Amino acid sequence: MELKSIILAAGKGTRMKSETPKVLHKIMDKTLLGYVLDNVKNLVTESFVIVGHHAEEVEKFVNENYTSAKTVLQSPQLGTGHAVSMVCPHLENYTGQVIILCGDTPLIKEETLKKFVEYHNSLNSDITVMSTIFDNPTNYGRIIREKDNSLKCIVEEKDATAEQKAVKEVNAGIYCLNWDKIKLAFSQLKSNNAQGEYYLTDIIEWGKTQKLNVNAYILEDNTEIYGINSRVNLAQATKMMNERKLKELMENGVTIVDPSCTWISDDTEIGQDTIIYPSTYLEGKNKIGKDCKIGPFAHFRGGVEVADNVKIGNFVEVKKSKIDSNTNAGHLSYIGDSELGSHVNIGAGTITANFNPLTNIKSKTVLKDKVKIGSNSVLVAPVTVEEGANIAAGTVITKDIKPWSLAITRAPLKVIEGWVKRFIK
């Protein structure tokens, strides 16, 4: 059946204490909302993002980065149920399914969402809510079950009795709905609760009164629904995501010398037998081949593609660049907006000067196969160095260099013998 998603992202995020909307805060250079949109995008034909607080910024982000997603304004923000009701006019004649997620839970996996929808289908469910168990369930809505263990309702912390507060099964905030059976609920929700809000969670009880098939899917790994409400949560989520990523990489044959001080974004792919040395920080989207050596102290800023058997050493920063096989950049370099061929050697302290701060224009550096760049050289982009050319140490390259040439800018070396001794006297 067709599946569309609704992502709730209109809330204020007060506890972040920030001018930036909560869902646009980042983990390893990718926004929280970006994670949720990416994790759901392969499962759905369309996503609706509910925006409200700082709506323009969130709309801009979605429109620029996710063309298959639509933003829908919720103003004022009267609760999660009210948020979903904003989509009703867009789905009037829709008869497929809807998955609802929150924009502040970036750790949820695509694989989990897939299993969740499969579970919904396998039970011929009309409403399925994802739940999980927390030893400390504070702040989450509690899942209340009947004596026969079937679902009864969800009670928010603020509305819960002491007995209900003791329940450890909580609402993860992710739902799968058969839209045509449930859409009517959104015009019938009431706000007679502690927060005076229209709760999305009330659809469980509503579904029961309509004799719909209502179920819960219990998620084993509760870290996946870790929600971000504060900077402390943000740091914790970053750490959890990193640990998960490093484990996955090691299981796939990548050596991480010290997982306690290595940071690799979820969107970085790494080939077998590559070694990542300590204090390496790889953010954004990158692809690294097999048998590479990266770090210690290497920094990838995203958009980096590295082929097999490449060495990127200490204090080398790489951004938006393609590096072909058997190429080395061992020490203290900046490689940005560049294309490096194979068997290229980058001497220590080489800089691609890619940015002109007067025009704000970024330009490209192209180094063809077998090019050798001497230490402490500057490549002033746009510039191309053709195959096999050799750039002498300390050279500033300001024009294209022909194949197999030597390029050198150097003031003549002057040696005055005995000068120091004469000076001291």
Ligand code: UD1
């Ligand atoms: C919600 C659930 C709770 C669940 C928890 C899981 C309700 C009533 N409660 O609580 O049962 O355990 O999530 O994390 O649904 N939002 C809007 N518009 C609004 C209000 C909220 O778009 O008017 C968005 C927020 O931006 C956020 C999401 O909905 O992304 C959840 O809202 P939040 O206020 O964080 O709900 P919780 O109290 O966490």
Ligand code: CA
């Ligand atoms: Ca929340």
